[in-house]
Amino acid sequence: MVPGEREEAAADRRESLSLFDRAPGGEAPEGDAEGVPDGTGGEVRRRRRTRRVLVWTLAVLFALVAGGIGSAYWTVDHYASSVDRIPGAFPTTPADRQPQAVPDSGTTFLLVGLDARSDVATTGADAEAPAWKAGAQRSDTMMVLHVSADRKSAALISIARDTWVDVPGHGKAKINAAYSWGGPALMVETVQNLTGVRIDHVAVIDWNGFRALTDAVGGVDITIPRTIEGRGEARQWDAGTHHMNGEQALLYVRERYGLPNGDLDRSKRQQNFLRALMIQTMDAGTLGNPARLTGLLKAVGDVMSVDDRLSNTDLYDLAWSLRGLRPDGVRFMNAPFGGFDSVDGQSVVLLDRAAAKTLWDAVRTDRMTAYLAEHGTTSDTLGESVS
Secondary structure (H helix, E strand, C coil), rough: CCCHHHHHHHHHHHCCCCCCCCCCCCCCCCCECCCCCCCCCECCCCCEEEEEEECCCCCCCCCCCCCCCCCCCHHHHHHHHCCCCCCCCCCCCHHHHCCCCCCHHHCEEEHHHHHHHHHHCCCCCCCCCCCCCCCCCCCEEEEEEEEEECCCCCEEEEECCCCEEEEHHHHCEECCCCHHHHHHHHHHHHHHHCCCCCCCCCEEEHHHHHHHHHHCCCCCCEECCCEEEECEEEECCCEEEEEEEEEEEEEHHHHCCCCCCHHHHHHHHHHHHHHHHHHHHHHHHHCCCCCHHHHHHHHHEEEEEECCCHHHHHHHHHHHHHCCCCHEEEEEECCEEEEEEEEEEEEEEECCHHHHHHHHHHHHHCCCCHHHHHHHCCCCCCCCCCC
């Protein structure tokens, strides 16, 4: 191979460094996995694989938004079936009283994070009920995940759990109360009313389950820019890069008492963890290790439930459409912060309504790339340095 051809071939390989580089039929180009010339006419040989590609998003999935896994075709249905489905996840209010879907404007998920799922889901029994019991739990985390129509970018927007909002049928309250009172359907209605964005799908995530997910990928690397002294029940975190196992990562994302901005900083930690998990999931050391791969697939089913509008085929098709998405195409942010307040003795978070309207309009009309070009350096956007 002459130098020019060698450079072109190398560039082609860089272009195809995708975990999802398989044709829909599941076969890869002929040749070996390393792309080493086989000496026969200068052709590059790659091992023929007759396996389908299974791609999981957490958010991940968003956390696994860009994660992909190669497996046998039957594995797709097997592991997709392990993801619990939530019936009745959407409001029953008339369609004309809900935000109207904008054609060709991408897909929007509501991600609800809990510290524990319902007893049905945590016992290990067949869980066909939604991960919710009336009054039993409040959502710990709410995130709006918008994936662009061209599937080249995604934005994950956290809404602080103490955000003061109108909850339909209940008046003013903290947004996390909506889940306790009415489960996913009331939470969806509350978020739609707040944002004016139509929610296409729902995923309920068990934060406790992220312990197994983190361990399944071999842990994650998280850098803490400055030492944070222990305060009360909060542990001390020393400055530097920490390779965290599942238990340590769970402490990291749950903690808020040692952070200057409480839940706002906590949501940034959660986003920082999801970013690290996404990067680690895409690492060859994870995807090339059969034991890790199996553990990862199993953990995904243990860690989340999705609305029953998402069939196994829908999950696969959605994941396949995200095969070109990369970590640097996923942006994390908080909903624009408008200040803290106290209402009837409760500490609450207020949104900057004007700034939030600009953000939600960008989500609704699939203009997040333009929005981030203008607003991507605000304190609401997750940077590289996270306390």
